[in-house]
Amino acid sequence: MASKRSYSGSCQCGNITFSAELVLGELVACNCSRCRRVGHLLAYLPESDFQVTIGEAGMSEYRFNTGRIAHRFCPVCGIQPYAAGTAPDGTPSIAVNARCLDGVDLDALPIKRCDGASY
Numbered sequence: 001m002a003s004k005r006s007y008s009g010s011c012q013c014g015n016i017t018f019s020a021e022l023v024l025g026e027l028v029a030c031n032c033s034r035c036r037r038v039g040h041l042l043a044y045l046p047e048s049d050f051q052v053t054i055g056e057a058g059m060s061e062y063r064f065n066t067g068r069i070a071h072r073f074c075p076v077c078g079i080q081p082y083a084a085g086t087a088p089d090g091t092p093s094i095a096v097n098a099r100c101l102d103g104v105d106l107d108a109l110p111i112k113r114c115d116g117a118s119y
């Protein structure tokens, strides 16, 4: 199995920066009411492997539907770098927006469609 790599990332304006340790493989494109509008490509990792390095206090948060997922975005530039929630096994988890990661060739990664609209 591939080993985890450390990635840095940010919103557009740099108000929020973060680091994430993960194996970047298949990305998820979801068609729920939010994801289809935002257009992010998601990668999942445990919250313990994710750290906001700048901007934790200045972030905005949006919750919808069950309210279990905290969608965190920059109030300055409007970009959503990640969402925080809980994995099915109860582990606090992060869905990072791979489009916000530095130095990643998104076109080289496979994309899996997730039918979030039907949940």
Ligand SMILES: [Zn+2]
Residues within 6 Å of the ligand: 011, 012, 013, 014, 015, 016, 074, 075, 076, 077, 078, 079
């Ligand atoms: Zn920003």
